[in-house]
Amino acid sequence: MSDTQTMIENRPPSVAHLFLERVAATPDAEAYRYPVPPASGEGPSDWASLTWAQAAERVERIAAGLIGLGIEPEQRVALASATRVEWILVDLGIMCAGAATTTVYPSTNTSESAFILADSDSRVVFAEDATQLAKVRENRAELPGLHHVVVLDDEGVTADAADPDGWLLTLADLEKRGEEHLATHPEAIKERVEAITKDQLATLIYTSGTTGRPKGVRLPHECWSYMAKAIKATGMVLEEDVQYLWLPLAHVFGKVLTSGHIEVGHVTAVDGRVDQIIVNLPVVRPTYMAAVPRIFEKVYNGVAAKAREGGDAKYKIFQWAAGIAREYAKTSQDNFRRTGTATVPFGLRTKHAVADRLVYGKIREAMGGRLRAAISGSAALAPEIGFFFAGAGVHILEGYGLTESSAASFVNPGEAYRTGTVGKPLPGTEVRIAEDGEILLRGPGIMAGYHGLPEKTAEVLEPDGWFHTGDIGELSVDGYLRITDRKKDIIKTSGGKYIAPAEVEGRFKAICPYVSNILVHGGDRNFCSALISLDEDALLAWAKENGLDGKPYEEIVADAKTVEMVDGYVRELNEGLQRWETVKKFRLLPRDLDIEHGELTPSLKIKRPVVEREYGYLLDEMYAGAREA
Known part of the structure; x- marks a missing residue:
């Protein structure tokens, strides 16, 4: 032993x-x-x-x-x-x-x-x-x-x-x-x-x-x-x-x-206090922290928006540095997987050093300057955002677990982490993939059952201890798990094509620096549509540059210029998708989704049925006149 x-x-x-x-x-x-409040009663x-x-x-x-x-x-x-x-x-x-x-x-x-x-x-x-x-x-x-x-x-x-x-x-x-x-x-x-x-x-x-x-x-x-x-x-x-x-x-x-x-x-x-994170990081100077993907998305969108505010030249530098970061991270991770050494070609290493001085170093300092690793969980992190941070020297280790498995069933292992996966099982946790792709877990972290609900417990917990997660995933030959979607969230179009909406949504978050939340819809429909809410801080910064300064959020999202801007990102998204996955129509929501209206869980996951019910009129509008199965 x-x-x-x-x-x-x-x-x-x-x-x-x-x-x-x-x-x-x-x-x-x-x-x-x-x-604790300052002795003076004012300040941080x-x-x-x-x-x-x-x-x-x-x-x-x-x-x-x-x-x-x-x-x-x-x-x-x-x-x-x-x-x-x-x-x-x-x-x-x-x-x-x-x-x-x-x-x-x-x-x-x-x-x-x-x-x-x-x-x-x-x-x-x-x-x-x-x-x-x-x-x-x-x-x-x-x-x-x-x-x-x-x-x-x-x-x-x-x-x-x-x-x-x-x-x-x-x-x-x-x-x-x-x-x-x-x-x-x-x-x-x-x-x-x-x-x-x-x-x-x-x-x-x-x-x-x-x-x-x-x-x-x-x-x-x-x-x-x-x-x-x-x-x-x-x-x-x-x-x-x-x-x-x-x-x-x-x-x-x-x-x-x-x-x-x-x-x-x-x-x-x-x-x-979530509004104090940016203030606290340089003070606490943590060596590690955990967060949900929305935090990393907001940091990424904030950096992109600030670069855009600095003018075309600064924004182009940011876009160049973001591309170098992703290329550097993908190359180093691929080489580590093959050889055990995270090497990169000399030319890429030189470009990365320049980008580090111009962009990455400032991001690391804003996060305290000592962050060895950040753990991301609760929902999927868009791989392109993960690769950006990895290349910038902020190593985001995705993990996976559920309330029913005490949270931490998988985590990416230190230097050997692979962006886009949730890593390997913790010591003592077993995993297998069912015939339909569902992830099953067994081990000491699994719950005893649902309180007062034996029938619900029996639906997910087998007598031999295997727990049905409801998530779909794939295991690599060396034990890394990749989550593809929630089993119940997989949608089937009226044309018989299966789509994992979370994957499409994650790609869009990596492309559009203004998005806050996106819900891809298409079950039993003949094409996919999307409901999109925008990040207010990033959007207001964009509005200043586009003749919409001083207008409230709801007026900005309703403006034709905003719709045209988002449409450009949707077209970019569609270029990388299979034909049946492409988003044919979208609508911008009049406000962001939030916990208070019951649209997000406290861990910031979208409650799909709630959002689809609340904004059903927008979905009906997009499918009006379309032939349904």
């Missing part, structure tokens, strides 16, 4: 065990950095730190406070908050109390929040602020099992005469109760952690889903302890690393990063 196999198979039952081991091993090492945030020992003190108080409230092992405790250091401390406190965390996105509407809290039978909910508290209060009558609400940020929170006695607490109140409980029961946390078993429920994550009510995914403790050990076994994350963590921790992708962090013991800087 290899050292890796031994490490994974002999792992402790839970991340709570790993956390206590980490604290004992490196108590004085820095664990977390987090933003200052950053404070917690050592592992300091984090443990708070975690133990939170855990003991929950025990003091009567929380028993496996009972659910909900956490409705954006990403912040308190999210992690509370989640660890819930784990160390032996309870199970129910994650709730702060963007979840009142009705769906109530459904999640009721379906999970959560006994306590940690609400980030007054906004999240209001959602709970509005549905209090429907939640008889909810005994307490603990507010993380009590600014603006006021008592309500309708609140039952002791129902509302602040985080400080809970920690004080925990301190009192520990004074009389000093071994309480140790005893709870020692009693945790690997198959005990640790986390209940409700899939945002693209249709219907969300399903609660039951992830036992062994999923997270396995992920922690498997991440360390890849050798990609090092003890000297600094991670910048902004992803939603209610999402499985963000959650798995906290497990790996505890096992490896590096520093994590936590700030979930």
